[in-house]
Amino acid sequence: xxxxxxxxxxxxxxxxxxxxxxxxxxxxxxxxxxxxxxxxxxxxxxxxxxxxxxxxxxxxxxxxxxxxxxxxxxxxxxxxxxxxxxxxxxxxxxxxxxxxxxxxxxxxxxx
Amino acid sequence: xxxxxxxxxxxxxxxxxxxxxxxxxxxxxxxxxxxxxxxxxxxxxxxxxxxxxxxxxxxxxxxxxxxxxxxxxxxxxxxxxxxxxxxxxxxxxxxxxxxxxxxxxxxxxxxxxx
Numbered sequence: 001x002x003x004x005x006x007x008x009x010x011x012x013x014x015x016x017x018x019x020x021x022x023x024x025x026x027x028x029x030x031x032x033x034x035x036x037x038x039x040x041x042x043x044x045x046x047x048x049x050x051x052x053x054x055x056x057x058x059x060x061x062x063x064x065x066x067x068x069x070x071x072x073x074x075x076x077x078x079x080x081x082x083x084x085x086x087x088x089x090x091x092x093x094x095x096x097x098x099x100x101x102x103x104x105x106x107x108x109x110x111x
Numbered sequence: 112x113x114x115x116x117x118x119x120x121x122x123x124x125x126x127x128x129x130x131x132x133x134x135x136x137x138x139x140x141x142x143x144x145x146x147x148x149x150x151x152x153x154x155x156x157x158x159x160x161x162x163x164x165x166x167x168x169x170x171x172x173x174x175x176x177x178x179x180x181x182x183x184x185x186x187x188x189x190x191x192x193x194x195x196x197x198x199x200x201x202x203x204x205x206x207x208x209x210x211x212x213x214x215x216x217x218x219x220x221x222x223x224x225x
């Protein structure tokens with residue numbers, strides 16, 4: 001069983017819209033959750049981290065965590081063409097703080 | 112530049128050859144990770160160092176793969192007798208050894224085995 005699931009995608013939204021990216025995880029003891037952005041041919045870039053239930057906002061990005069439902073999401077407000085990328089959900093799964101990644105969701109923002 | 116640095120950025124090698132990649136983490140970070148990423152997939156964990164100690168290795172890491180971090184600073188990942196299935200992006204990440212901390216990736220090394 002895959003530990004981190006990102007099933008929706010690819011996702012296409014018009015410029016200025018809200019993009020909603022979802023992720024579920026299976027390990028109930030996971031404590032920290034991250035969103036990485038990866039442009040084609042580049043390495044992952046950390047954009048958000050969240051550790052407790054609720055919302056965390058940073059500029060146009062909002063991460064949402066619900067540990068009871070084992071669900072984490074990323075909202076991108078006022079989407080821009082430069083937001084077009086693959087978004088990777090990552091979960092800390094163990095004492096060594098290694099990350100387990102989903103396969104990613106590809107977002108396309110249409111001008 | 113104080114980010115994670117990887118070298119080389121690209122490597123093309125013939126099947127059966129050995130290759131070695133280098134990673135220089137962010138200077139104050141004592142946790143170092145190697146991941147491998149293939150097209151359309153998220154990064155997969157390979158191995159983890161805390162300072163110079165290799166504390167965890169993935170089952171994915173066959174005996175052809177070896178990693179070192181001799182002085183707790185830079186790390187090397189060697190693949191012996193490369194196979195076409197080893198073609199992937201090899202990513203290095205580092206983080207602080209303080210609880211639940213964020214990991215930052217280097218630019219990656221793209222390996223192509225022909």
